[in-house]
Amino acid sequence: MLLRLRSRDGNFRLEFQPTANVSELLAKILETAPNADLATITISNQPRGNEVLISTLKGQNLQSLGLKHGDLIFVGYKAQAASEAPAATTSAAAAAPSEAQDASKRPWEGVEEDAVDRYWRSQDGKIPRGRDSRFCKHGANAMCDYCMPLEPYDAAYHTEHSIKHLSYHAYLRKITPKASSSASVTSILPPLNPPSYKVKEPCPTGGHPPWPAGICTACQPSAITLQSQPFRMVDHLEIASPDIVDRFLQAWRLTGLQRFGWLIGHYEPYPDVPMGIKAVVEAIHEPPQEGEIDGLSLGLPWEDEPRIRALAAQASTPLQIVGYIFTDLEPTEDDRTKLKYKRHPQSFFLSSLEVLFAAHVQSANPTPSRSSFTGAFGSRMVTAVLTGTEEGGIDVSAYQVSEQACAMLDADMIEASVDPNIMRVKEEDREEGSARYVPDVFFRYKNEYGLDVQKNAKPCFPLEYLLVNVSHGFPQNPAPVFQSVKYKIENRPGLEDQSIENVLHQLAEIEAYDVPVSSQGGDSPKRQALATFISDWHLIAFLGTTGLINQNDLQVLIRVATAPHEDKASVLDEVLQTEGWLTLMTFAREVAPKRPSGQTPSSGSHAPMDTDIPPEVFDQIARAEAGGSSSAGGGIRICPHCTFENTDGGNDCEVCGLPLA
Known part of the structure; x- marks a missing residue:
């Protein structure tokens, strides 16, 4: 078959057998471009975009890639340094197959995805429909257009059920080409490519100095058209128990200062949205912070983050940081028992500064994905705000920011403005060391006449184009992993001070040192009281800092504390027999009240x-x-x-x- 190649060196027509190995194609490319760097050669079916490193396609033949007679292939590469150029074309061509085999693997291969992603990949995800009595004229075991299952991205279904965004996996199903024997090379490659608005350095053409000394159409980013993101990485935020939020709010109630906390939880399928995902919050961990009446300040990254992540991952159901929550509460002047309604459609939902913070957190916590060229795409970090409602109460609002917001922050293109509902676009900067290229940015809206109008986003644009709404709620029958939220919370100096003496006195009050292992009998209520006491995230996180319990014993403690409710008392023996627990009981016995000794x-x-x-x-x-x-x-x-x-x-x-x- 005939294949056409187009590269910076010109157009070429080459003959191949359909069963020819991709290494033969690579050898021909090297003949037309003897100065090409082998590790950077890419092929694509488009002039720009969908580029694939040819070294990642080793072992496949041209027919399996979907190439057929007359196809046009666009070839890109970086030039080698003069000293590294091959001595002869024939030697380069001969070495091509072996060098291709030694090339790095595809980045998306071997990615370990989250359990909820593996679950949805194993399901067909289609929306079942019952038989329509008006239109279905077939038997009970038959199916027609009126009752056949819908695709998870069906637009009519989403409109009917007021679902604004596609779920992540429904979006993947929509953009992934159907596999077939005649599939093109792009159909077997990941459909996602994270957006980037940075200047490509070095330039693919290699024909000019790097930015800011030079720029061309090959290395400069394209113009940006802002649009609402059609999908969301998380569809719902569920807080396992109202007590978790109430305990978090206690600091604000006592001091009037705003608080911030990281959400510890896990991800589960969300059945209310086709192929949906929900983040379930089991605890709120508060990092060191300085609260103010109208805001707060904290440092990132926080020093204790690696320890907290490692501890959460050792739970019986592995936990992780799924987002963060902060308060924005202010009592009204005329009635101090009611709160101001500050965040609403006529003001703002997230301020521009909060959007930048959310973009920073999401960029630092990407989601592993086998559907992305980089092996990661998007983020499931959720931003939750506790703020006043229109009735004067307190409610949770949950959001994410779009991939465009993260890419614009990464390119240093945007900054906060005085108006909380407006985002500013930075000016271009050509100074060495702080060079910033800002492409044209546009957004579309409907004017007062109902016409679709495109407007330049410089110098500022509305934040609504960067926000993604996430629904939220509490379960009808709460069953949190941690049964207790009574222990003192970390990093509340002067308000709640954690100390080992406090832990020992509480253990002595419930006579924990008298709780025997189950084989020796014992008081069942006392065992249950102890199991509930240790099932507290804040207690376990604090014990890990005391030095009294080693890492192995701490793993046992967190595993037992997060065991299913019906098993907590029965698996308590694992904790009672650890060396660290015996040490704690020795000290607890010392602080316990002494028994009467007679006359x-x-x-x-x-x-x-x-x-x-x-x-x-x-x-x-x-x-x-x-x-x-x-x-x-x-x-x-x-x-x-x-x-x-x-x-x-x-x-x-x-x-x-x-x-x-």
């Missing part, structure tokens, strides 16, 4: 050392006193003053000399 001796010199006496001795004393220590026939009599066991039958203790009775 007080007449002389202070004979005061018993209660702390050195085992608990069993107190029980023996109680039994002896209850049964009468002066029983006829003598026997063993325990001195109530020094606990010595007297066997001589006398009335005075052999050691201290005090009366036994």
